[in-house]
Amino acid sequence: MNVELRHLRYVVTVAEELNFSRAADRLYMGQPALSARMRDLERQLGVRLFDRTTRSVELTSAGEAFVVQARLALSSVDTAISNAQSAARGVTGTLRLGFFAAALLELTGPLLDTLHELAPRVEVQLRQYTWIDPTAGLAAGEVDTAIVRPPFNARGLRLREVMTEPRVLAVHRRHHLADSPGPISFQRVLHEPITSRVTADEGWRDFWLGASHRSAPPETTLAVRNLDEEMQAVASGRAVSLTAAGAARFYRRPGVVFLGLTDVESSVISLAHRHPSQPLAALVERATDLVLARHPAIVAAIANPWDSVGHPLTASFEPPSEAHA
Numbered sequence: 001m002n003v004e005l006r007h008l009r010y011v012v013t014v015a016e017e018l019n020f021s022r023a024a025d026r027l028y029m030g031q032p033a034l035s036a037r038m039r040d041l042e043r044q045l046g047v048r049l050f051d052r053t054t055r056s057v058e059l060t061s062a063g064e065a066f067v068v069q070a071r072l073a074l075s076s077v078d079t080a081i082s083n084a085q086s087a088a089r090g091v092t093g094t095l096r097l098g099f100f101a102a103a104l105l106e107l108t109g110p111l112l113d114t115l116h117e118l119a120p121r122v123e124v125q126l127r128q129y130t131w132i133d134p135t136a137g138l139a140a141g142e143v144d145t146a147i148v149r150p151p152f153n154a155r156g157l158r159l160r161e162v163m164t165e166p167r168v169l170a171v172h173r174r175h176h177l178a179d180s181p182g183p184i185s186f187q188r189v190l191h192e193p194i195t196s197r198v199t200a201d202e203g204w205r206d207f208w209l210g211a212s213h214r215s216a217p218p219e220t221t222l223a224v225r226n227l228d229e230e231m232q233a234v235a236s237g238r239a240v241s242l243t244a245a246g247a248a249r250f251y252r253r254p255g256v257v258f259l260g261l262t263d264v265e266s267s268v269i270s271l272a273h274r275h276p277s278q279p280l281a282a283l284v285e286r287a288t289d290l291v292l293a294r295h296p297a298i299v300a301a302i303a304n305p306w307d308s309v310g311h312p313l314t315a316s317f318e319p320p321s322e323a324h325a
Contacts, residue, residue, distance in 0.1 A: 002044065003041065003044065003045075005073075005074065005077060007037065007041050008070040008073055008074055009027070009074065010023075010027065010034060010037055010038065010041070011038070011041070011049060011063070011066060011067060011070055012067055012070050012071055012074065013026050013027055014034070014038065014050065014057065015059055015063065015067045018056070018057045018058065018059075019057060020034055020035055020038075020052075020057060038050065045062075045066075047060075047062040047066075048060050048062065048063070049062060049063035049066055050063055068296060071293045071296075072293055072294065074293075075289065075290050075293040075294070078286075078289075078290075079117075079118070079290060082118055082286055092121040092122060093122055093123070093280060094122070094123045094124075094125055095115070095122050095123065095124045095125065095144055095145070095280045095283065095284070096125045096127055096137070096142065096143040096144045096145075097124055097125065097126055097127065097143060097144070097145060097146065097147070097284065098127050098128075098129055098135075098136030098137035098138060098142070098143035098145070098146035098147070098148075099126065099127070099128055099129070099136055099146060099147040100128065100129060100130075100131065100136060100147070100148075100149070100226070100227075101128065101226055101227045101228070101250070101251070102227065102244075102246050102247075102250050102251075103147050104147055104162070104269065104288075104291075105165070105246045105249075105250070105269075105302055106298050106302070106316055106317045106318070106319060107291050107292075107295060107298060107299070107302075107319070109319065110291045110294070110295060110319050111284075111287055111288060111291050112124060114287040114290050114291050115283065115284070115287045117287075118283060118286060118287055118290075119283055122280070122283065127142065127143055130198075130225040130226050131197045131198060131199050131204075131224075131225055131226060132198055132199055132200055132225060133199075133200060134148060134149070134150075134152035134199055134200075134201045134204040135148060135152065135154075135157065135272065136148050136272075138157055138272055138273065138274060139157075141274075144273065144278060144280045144281055144284075145271060145272065145273040145280065145281040145284045146271070146272050146273070147162075147269065147270075147271060147272075148269075148270055148271075148272045149244075149267050149268065149269055149270070150204075150268055150270055151203050151204060151207055152201040152203060152204040153201055153203065154272070156274060157272050157273065157274055158272065158273055158274070159270045159271070159272045160270055160271045160272075160285065161268055161269075161270050162269045162270055162271055162288055162292070163268075163269050163292070163299050163302055163303060164266040164267065164268050164269070164302075164303050165244050165245055165246060165266060165267050165269060165302050165303065165305075166244075166245045166260070166261070166266050166267070166303070166304075166305065166312075167242055167243065167244060167245070167261060167264050167265070167266060167267055168242075168243060168244070168245045168247070168248065168258050168259060168260055168261060168312050169184070169186070169189065169240055169241070169242060169243075169258070169259045169260075169261055170230070170231065170234045170240065170241040170242075170243050170247065170256055170257070170258055170259075171189075171234065171240045171241075171256070171257050171259065172234060172235065172236075172237040172240075172255055172256065172257070173255045173256065173257050174237065174255075175237075175240070175257070177189070177259060178257040178259075180259055181309055182260070182309050182310040182311075183259065183260035183261060183262045183310040183311075184259055184260070184261065184262065185261070185262050185263050186210055186213055186242070186261050186262075186263050186264050187213070187263070189240050190210075190213070190214055190218065191219075192219070192239075192240055193218075193219045193220065193221040193222075193238065193239040193240070194209060194210075194218050194219070194220055194221075194239055194240050194241060194242065195220070195221075195222050195223075195224050195230050195233045195234070195239045195240075195241040196209060196220035196222070196223050196224070197209075197223075197224055197225070197230075198223045198224065198225045208242055208243070209242065210242050210264060213263070213264065220239075221238050221239045222236075222238060222239050224241075227243070227247055227250075227251045228251065230243060230247075230251075231247065231251045231252075231253045231256055232253065234253070234256050235253045235254065235255045235256050237255075242261075242264070244267050245258070245302075245305045245312045246302070246305075248305075248312035248313065248314050249305075249312075249313065249314055249315065249316050250316070252314060258311065258312045258314075259311065259312075260306060260310045260311055260312060266303070271284060271285060271288060295319055297317075298317045298319060301313075301317045302317070305317075
């Protein structure tokens with residue numbers, strides 16, 4: 001078989017766009033030429049990678065399996081190039097990385113390992129922030145890049161989505177909904193006191209109050225600045241909390257129960273840096289791309305962290321021990 005790197009890029013791009021015209025635009029080639037390359041590759045492989053109709057493009061099971069390994073292969077090649085370039089440039093310096101508690105969840109460790117792998121001479125300084133500053137130090141110029149959760153005022157910043165995570169409801173174990181057999185509607189707790197995140201950004205605070213689902217402002221009883229304070233507030237029994245599903249794994253407290261929600265949007269985890277982009281910010285993006293390619297199962301588990309009855313899982317998703325290509 002004569003399968004080249006360009007073929008892998010073709011398949012991955014089509015898989016990301018699920019549209020041959022858009023994929024062709026990204027690849028700077030004509031749509032007929034891209035379609036012809038796909039047909040040639042499928043003939044070589046002896047399998048169909050995509051189901052095509054006049055209205056849609058979908059990956060087949062064979063295509064899904066192929067894309068996983070194609071991404072890993074492309075990442076390995078890109079890493080080799082990046083390592084060679086970094087070695088030639090002698091990349092050094094101090095990377096100031098801002099974040100909130102839990103950061104990239106189970107992928108925080110792999111991200112730090114990959115940063116060292118790509119640029120061993122760069123010193124990484126981790127700077128944790130409270131919710132008062134949703135930009136995690138970027139707005140004040142205290143960090144080079146940050147792991148954040150929009151929505152917030154991002155003027156002057158470049159945000160790039162990394163992954164999504166559901167929001168869940170945290171309640172006291174004696175709460176009348178604590179024993180619910182499955183996910184519930186957020187509408188069932190609109191009348192109840194809820195924790196309020198102390199922040200300089202009203203849009204960000206409103207997102208964690210579920211304001212878009214309310215017709216009137218909620219009753220708030222306890223102001224909190226971080227996840228530790230939020231969980232302590234719920235454990236006191238004085239309020240419920242709309243929080244990220246990862247809290248069930250990283251911030252469990254005696255007396256706190258986490259419930260899935262059927263009708264609220266997920267939280268988006270993003271990388272952010274100031275314009276124009278600096279080399280160290282680009283290094284973090286490159287490392288993040290590698291981590292996502294190496295751990296697709298963990299990314300999927302973070303996005304869908306449910307047990308058999310639809311409650312958030314409380315055990316962490318340990319990254320598998322695997323040799324990096």
